Amino acid sequence: MSKRIDVKDLNVYYGDFLAVEGVNINIDPKSVTAFIGPSGCGKSTFLRTLNRMHEVLPGARVKGEVLLDGEDLYGPGVDPVTVRSQIGMVFQRPNPFPTMSIRDNVLAGVKLNNKRISRSDADDLVEKSLTGANLWKEVKDRLDKPGSGLSGGQQQRLCIARAIAVAPQVILMDEPCSALDPISTLAIEDLIEELKNEYTVVIVTHNMQQAARVSDKTAFFNIAGTGKPGKLIEYSDTAVIFSNPREKATEDYVSGRFG
Amino acid sequence: MPQLTTTTPPAPAPVKRSTLTKNQLPGWAMWAVLAGSLILGAALSSLIGFHIATWALFSALIYVAAGYFVTLSVEGARKAKDRFATNLVYAAFIVALLPLVSVIVTVLAKGIPGLTPHLLYYSMNGMTGTVDNETVANGTPVIGGVYHGIVGTLLITTWATIISVPIGLLTAVYLVEYSKGGTLARAITFFVDVMTGIPSIVAGLFAAAFFGLVFGPGTRTGFVAAVALSVLMIPVVVRSTEEMLKIVPNELREASYALGVRKWRTILKVVVPTAISGIASGVTLAIARVIGETAPLLVTAGFVNSINWNVFGGWMATLPTFIYRQLMNPTSPTNTDPSAQRAWAAALILIIFVMLLNLVARLIARIFAPKSGR
Numbered sequence: 001m002s003k004r005i006d007v008k009d010l011n012v013y014y015g016d017f018l019a020v021e022g023v024n025i026n027i028d029p030k031s032v033t034a035f036i037g038p039s040g041c042g043k044s045t046f047l048r049t050l051n052r053m054h055e056v057l058p059g060a061r062v063k064g065e066v067l068l069d070g071e072d073l074y075g076p077g078v079d080p081v082t083v084r085s086q087i088g089m090v091f092q093r094p095n096p097f098p099t100m101s102i103r104d105n106v107l108a109g110v111k112l113n114n115k116r117i118s119r120s121d122a123d124d125l126v127e128k129s130l131t132g133a134n135l136w137k138e139v140k141d142r143l144d145k146p147g148s149g150l151s152g153g154q155q156q157r158l159c160i161a162r163a164i165a166v167a168p169q170v171i172l173m174d175e176p177c178s179a180l181d182p183i184s185t186l187a188i189e190d191l192i193e194e195l196k197n198e199y200t201v202v203i204v205t206h207n208m209q210q211a212a213r214v215s216d217k218t219a220f221f222n223i224a225g226t227g228k229p230g231k232l233i234e235y236s237d238t239a240v241i242f243s244n245p246r247e248k249a250t251e252d253y254v255s256g257r258f259g
Numbered sequence: 260m261p262q263l264t265t266t267t268p269p270a271p272a273p274v275k276r277s278t279l280t281k282n283q284l285p286g287w288a289m290w291a292v293l294a295g296s297l298i299l300g301a302a303l304s305s306l307i308g309f310h311i312a313t314w315a316l317f318s319a320l321i322y323v324a325a326g327y328f329v330t331l332s333v334e335g336a337r338k339a340k341d342r343f344a345t346n347l348v349y350a351a352f353i354v355a356l357l358p359l360v361s362v363i364v365t366v367l368a369k370g371i372p373g374l375t376p377h378l379l380y381y382s383m384n385g386m387t388g389t390v391d392n393e394t395v396a397n398g399t400p401v402i403g404g405v406y407h408g409i410v411g412t413l414l415i416t417t418w419a420t421i422i423s424v425p426i427g428l429l430t431a432v433y434l435v436e437y438s439k440g441g442t443l444a445r446a447i448t449f450f451v452d453v454m455t456g457i458p459s460i461v462a463g464l465f466a467a468a469f470f471g472l473v474f475g476p477g478t479r480t481g482f483v484a485a486v487a488l489s490v491l492m493i494p495v496v497v498r499s500t501e502e503m504l505k506i507v508p509n510e511l512r513e514a515s516y517a518l519g520v521r522k523w524r525t526i527l528k529v530v531v532p533t534a535i536s537g538i539a540s541g542v543t544l545a546i547a548r549v550i551g552e553t554a555p556l557l558v559t560a561g562f563v564n565s566i567n568w569n570v571f572g573g574w575m576a577t578l579p580t581f582i583y584r585q586l587m588n589p590t591s592p593t594n595t596d597p598s599a600q601r602a603w604a605a606a607l608i609l610i611i612f613v614m615l616l617n618l619v620a621r622l623i624a625r626i627f628a629p630k631s632g633r
């Protein structure tokens with residue numbers, strides 16, 4: 001239930017603007033990888049290329065290879081929809097579907113695709129996913145209430161439940177805690193720790209303590225200046241990045257000297 | 260050593276005014292000004308021969324001026340300007356409301372006497388001038404009704420809706436979800452804007468001419484009228500739907516894509532349901548907009564006195580054309596009162612329809628609105 005990701009020489013564009021240049025990275029299955037770096041260096045942009053969400057924007061395109069267990073996501077004939085059902089995503093701002101109940105939000109991946117599912121299977125899936133997102137106890141008595149009635153942290157965990165309900169191989173998270181209070185942030189961090197047992201997790205974060213707490217490996221992105229492309233500067237074990245980085249820029253960033 | 264305690268009597272505490280407050284008029288002051296203005300207004304109005312309109316006008320002018328000066332003298336210039344602006348805004352609001360209220364009052368007053376069960380359940384079939392003359396001569400209740408017009412209005416508007424909603428909805432979906440601001444999209448937007456401005460009689464002539472070309476000259480049916488009304492409805496539906504789709508947050512589309520849901524399914528099951536309350540009330544208001552059209556119906560559906568349930572064959576009467584006919588060509592040229600009474604009753608029914616549609620729009624918006632709350 002988890003696959004590895006290998007990226008080779010990836011360039012990411014918005015129209016003619018080269019936003020991220022020359023990324024090579026190997027992400028192990030069942031691990032947590034954190035992307036850190038100053039604002040605008042292309043962390044979100046790069047993350048969105050990993051499940052082909054990047055190309056949803058008009059004019060956006062990529063060059064290079066992204067291999068999921070050796071298969072190129074950008075190979076000819078690959079359906080982005082299939083890719084996205086294998087690589088789930090959690091966004092910066094919690095975005096449950098406002099027209100759906102909590103239960104339907106969890107089942108969204110199934111129901112929106114018109115897949116047949118028996119009532120009991122659906123119940124099991126809802127319980128399993130919500131339990132997996134550490135939300136079951138809080139919402140089990142109000143599954144038919146709208147998802148938008150939950151608190152921000154609960155909504156974000158609902159979005160995680162919705163993502164794991166489609167049984168992906170990889171879960172991408174783009175600053176999942178930046179809109180949340182410290183308690184909810186802790187809840188999500190605990191959850192990430194558990195998700196690692198089953199999924200490959202990639203998380204973008206602005207919070208270096210968070211990266212240090214939850215991740216096994218850390219990738220530091222940086223940008224030479226506005227209008228220049230973002231680059232992967234250093235990628236290593238989290239402990240190394242935070243204690244003994246190879247690059248000067250990394251050391252400056254993690255010690256808070258800029259960014 | 261005895262302690263020398265001189266107990267000076269406490270000085271009377273000076274009435275300390277807070278530096279934060281200023282002079283304030285008591286709450287009843289403005290009511291007093293209003294009462295004074297009304298009395299003065301009545302007096303002034305009597306000078307030139309009392310009339311309720313001049314009374315209201317004079318009183319309002321005096322009230323606005325007096326309110327300004329009273330506030331100026333007590334509360335200062337800033338408050339006075341504030342009062343003046345507030346009063347002006349209220350005055351503008353009342354002026355804007357006057358025509359609406361007067362229309363409703365007039366239609367109610369003139370329409371209710373004619374609103375009999377007979378009017379609702381009978382058409383004008385077989386009604387001639389002689390009948391009306393006898394009614395007036397004998398003082399019996401007016402007979403002959405508007406049933407055929409109600410049937411026509413409902414059928415034609417329903418068909419117009421059936422035609423316009425799918426076209427308008429799909430156009431809006433194309434514009435918002437698929438077009439990337441290309442030439443086609445800009446052309447469509449341009450033509451939709453142009454269509455919004457088409458005079459309704461032109462829409463009627465278009466439909467009449469088109470069906471005349473295809474099915475032979477003089478083809479007039481309810482369906483031709485429905486097509487004419489669609490020409491007027493489609494741009495309204497496109498515009499309102501477009502606005503509603505645009506405000507669906509992009510995050511919801513992305514959330515759906517990220518679950519591996521295809522674009523068309525995302526639109527069908529996430530975007531449109533999220534916007535449905537706005538879309539539905541937009542459609543309802545578009546219907547309300549065309550239900551009272553008269554000119555295009557005269558040239559497309561013709562006019563009859565009998566009931567016709569078939570939109571694809573035969574001429575058809577509607578409420579607006581019924582009103583027009585009864586007023587312009589009364590059934591009895593010598594005794595026009597029965598016709599006028601029918602016309603006002605039909606106008607009342609039409610207004611009731613429009614108000615019901617507005618209510619329905621609100622209800623729909625309420626029912627479909629994204630649920631929130633715990």
Ligand SMILES: Nc1ncnc2c1ncn2[C@@H]1O[C@H](COP(=O)(O)OP(=O)(O)O)[C@@H](O)[C@H]1O
Nearest residue numbers: 014019038039040041042043044045046057227
């Ligand atoms: N939709 C877009 N269109 C064009 N340029 C974009 C878009 N989104 C982001 N960018 C640009 O790409 C670069 C990287 O942005 P982003 O990936 O959001 O950075 P980060 O997530 O690291 O803060 C920035 O220069 C930004 O201006």
Ligand SMILES: [Mg+2]
Nearest residue numbers: 043044045174
């Ligand atoms: Mg970002």
